[in-house]
């Protein structure tokens with residue numbers, strides 16, 4: 392491609408497209424145009440190759456151009472590209488995918504409602520919980536509890552359930568009845584306590600809140616068992632997730648686990664909640680579910696929750712044109728089969744331990760603080776001095792510098808301020824992990840020199 396053509400593309404991209412969660416700071420530099428993907432690598436319009444350690448926004452679990460998934464899409468394309476899952480119509484890939492989910496989901500979770508994105512999956516789960524209580528003769532249960540420091544999507548329902556101010560501030564007042572509650576961020580406890588001696592005070596406070604709000608008015612509690620990349624994957628202490636389940640059971644509250652980011656092997660188990668043997672009432676899935684090929688999400692629940700909807704006049708009142716798209720289901724089924732056949736869940740566990748060791752070794756740099764996460768979802772918290780636990784100042788954009796350095800040196804790395812995220816495709820090799828650590832190591836050295844740290 393000649394220079395003029397490329398410049399035209401960039402000009403029109405910036406003129407005609409509003410990027411999702413856009414950053415003018417970055418757009419005003421050179422916007423990036425990607426043209427090719429291969430395994431863990433992507434290529435830009437100039438032919439530069441990048442090792443993607445954020446798996447195309449946590450989606451391409453099996454990498455780009457996975458032959459089995461490519462083939463499944465081609466095969467389905469030749470038969471039927473699309474027919475909606477509407478009123479009483481189904482397609483074969485849709486049914487096969489639902490069967491597969493029923494097989495791999497934890498506990499009694501086995502009935503799927505298919506949508507197009509993670510946000511829509513959460514929106515659906517919230518509606519499902521409300522209508523479930525309505526059908527069960529408890530229409531007053533409308534409130535939703537959510538946790539601070541969480542992200543549950545960009546729709547108004549998802550934003551209302553999101554506990555990070557940045558995603559909410561322009562849209563308030565959000566939906567009524569959404570109650571922020573305590574998270575389990577033991578490295579930075581909201582209550583200023585330490586896990587060794589706190590006796591789960593956060594759960595006790597949560598119970599007090601339930602009682603104060605009136606359990607008979609609470610429909611659901613939504614949470615991500617392992618909070619996501621925005622907050623650096625803080626791992627809850629053993630007993631916390633079990634404690635939340637007990638509270639929901641005690642007060643008849645539907646427990647929704649958002650596994651949009653954590654599902655399909657990334658934490659070293661097929662679903663993160665399996666680390667604590669806790670089964671939700673509804674689980675939402677998206678992102679890596681499809682392997683990044685064609686958008687698809689789902690809210691998956693038990694027959695117990697589905698039962699009240701199985702009567703004429705009481706059907707679940709929700710739907711969308713493309714939810715359960717035929718090609719998306721074919722691609723997703725193939726993606727899950729690759730995860731199973733290539734033992735990618737076990738691989739995430741093993742390579743997660745390898746990555747952890749390598750990241751731990753980077754604490755030789757004074758600015759590398761806490762390391763957090765599970766499996767192949769890991770985050771490094773940058774600090775001013777790790778021996779004295781001094782945080783970086785708000786104006787010290789070291790994370791942005793590291794991200795830019797990595798990009799210039801052939802690696803895509805996600806940062807959220809001074810939290811660096813490593814969440815590669817599960818097919819990543821040890822050599823590619825070594826390659827990423829080597830670039831990160833150099834980036835940290837350069838950052839320390841640049842910021843005089």
Ligand SMILES: Cc1ncc(COP(=O)(O)O)c(C=O)c1O
Nearest residue numbers: 508509510542543544619651652
């Ligand atoms: C935990 C979690 N929930 C929900 C969502 C929203 O999913 P989507 O962007 O597909 O709407 C995301 C996306 O980042 C997520 O990480």
